[in-house]
Amino acid sequence: MLYYLFEYLDKTLDIPGTGVFQYITFRSALSFILSLLLSTIYGKRIIQFLQRQQVGETVRELGLAGQNEKAGTPTMGGLIIIFATLVPVMLFSKLHNIYIVLLIVTTLWMGTIGFVDDYIKIFKKDKEGLKGIFKVFGQVGLGLIVGSVLYLSPAVTVRQDTTRTNIFKAQTENITVQAPIEEKSTVTTIPFFKNNEFDYAELLAWTGDGYQKWAWLVFIPVVIFIITAVSNGANLTDGIDGLAAGTSAISVFALGIFTFVSGNIIFSNYLNIPYIPSSGEMTVFIAAFVGALIGFLWYNSYPASVFMGDTGSLTIGGIIAVLAIAVRKEMLIPLLCGIFLVENLSVVLQVTYFKYTKKRFGEGRRIFLMSPLHHHYQKKGYHESKIVTRFWIVAIMFAILSIITLKLR
Template sequence: MLYYLFRFLEQYGISGSHMWGYISFRSLLALILSLIISAWFGERFIKYLKSKQITETQRDASIDPFGVKKIGVPSMGGIIIIVAILVPVLLLGRLRNIYLLLMIVTTVWLGFLGGMDDFIKIFRRNKEGLKGKYKIVGQIGIGLIVGLTLWASPDVKMNENLAYEKQGHEIVVKHRAEARKSLKTTIPFVKGHNLDYSRITSIFGEHRVAAGWILFVIMTIFVVTAVSNGANLNDGMDGMCAGNSAIIGVALGILAYVSSHIEYASYLNIMYIPGSEELVVFLCAFIGALIGFLWYNAYPAQVFMGDTGSLTIGGIIAVTAIIIHKELMLPILCGIFFVESLSVILQVYYYKLGKRHGVKQRIFKRTPIHDNFRTQQLQLDPECKYLIKKPKGAIHESKITIRFWITTIILAALTIITLKIR
């Protein structure tokens, strides 16, 4: 809103109004504003949650040895994150930008879905929350909306990067003069690093492009569902998900910025995506909101984000990566989320495999994987066989959280480096 106001005032020569045309100015302003909102609004919202008894009522001591201290801590704190994202974005973003609109819809959609889950857990005293099938339907729904919009919208275009040898072994990268719709996406570590979905569907002959877009929509649904569930599983310790997601947000912000700048895109030999600079404004608000939330969510937590926050965070990360054609880099960038999800899948599969043969067995002491590090030997089932019993003693969750943050920093740096390592 303010963007359009000051652009209008610029026509009349109002001093300073031209600043609103700079993406760096609006992005940093969004970061500061979201930090202030999450800190100021967060304190008041936590008091409100406490007054209405919207708090944790029970914790499983066998999984969380520090859980007794967390009973009575307010939940649904994800609302703080959502408000701190949306207010700066609505004030400072170009609301006619298709990518920004998709991010706003994703935030509201998954925030509502997660909020329904938290509502059932807290107000109806149902520990299971919203049924899994309804969560999946909601995640598939937003994935379908995003995928079809990117397919159908005439505003979704990009200039493909064309590399050719100039003299000797010097590679010069240019972009197509005209932006057009494309099914290409970036593959990390590969020199000719663009994958075209329509090539995968080439067996459909003249219909390969349409089939490629269908494959793209399916991929979008899968990525949104997988990453939002991964973030949800990662949200099990004070400050864990918020810290990891803020780091991932910084990496995505860098990728979005270089993708929106034709010179940087040429230098890094990546696709130039006009209009994606508005994602930088959104991601700066996203990072600021998470850092502000950490003020209250770091150990010992004064508030939990709940599914309201974790599902929204995962969806934002997934949709951003899809928009800038970097979805195949998410297994590296979101490696922590990936490992958390994989640990649960392997644990369930291995347990069921043993059950068929009458053997009680598990791979880890607990899953998701972060719970494995805070589970003591005394808490293990003596009748169950464990493949991995290390560490023997429980590690304090604040140390586990920081070590996961460090791992995510390394993975984020590796993701950026992949643009040059091919």
């Protein structure tokens, strides 16, 4: 909202200094600072409110050191992340931007699913929470919305590899470039390949002429799958103090670099990546989101004063998935969100191997001492803070590898 106010002051009254709000970098910095302040200052009040409502975590008997001491710690701390993200976004972003609208919808949608799940666990005393089928319906519903909007909205365009060009003069630089014409497209990028643009529509080329109009049959299911997988991955990673928030902040920061360069005509031409008009505005949202996650760590670092619960973890996963899809970097998710992937795989491998050995040998056997993977290291005697710090280091390595795909092909 402040963006529109300062735009009016700049264009109508020509007040010196008000034009600075036109810069994404300036608004992103303000978003980060405000979200960090909101999450650290008002986070304590939200925690106190949760304590008064007796919103305490019920700890399962897992035989892990220090686990019983966590009983009664307030959960639903994801409300801090959501609050500290949305307030700066409402103040500093262009609310008419299609990508900002999608991200706000994603935050509220996934936050609601997670909140209902936490509410059932805490107040209905049902440890299973919201039934899995309803969670999946919610994730699929969001995937349908996001996929349909990205496919159908005329505001969502991508630079095409074509000889047709428009003369474009950058607003903030005295530079004139020839920009390829932007069109509707289901193009994405494949990391580490030189000619790395891939169009989902090509998967239907075997159907004959006019196959492009059926691209939604591939694109929308892919969006649904990614949102479901990443949100569940974030949910599984939220198992020990500071793990999900810290690794997510690292991944989201890397996505912020992708959104900034993809939405900038000069950088995208230099790096030879798809230019996605208006996508740079997502940088403002990302700055607020990263600030909220770091501020949440103030209270979630070991020993945690609050847990994010499904309210936070499902929201985090949904936002990361939508950001990656919107900036056409969804194929980087296995690397960028490598921690989520490893955590997911550890559970899948553990369950699959246990069932296989039980059927074949009559006794279930395990690959890991416990899954997800972070619990395996807890069982081995590593302290929570050491596990979390090392997972953060690995997440930083994954993020750096993801960023260098901009040039390493």
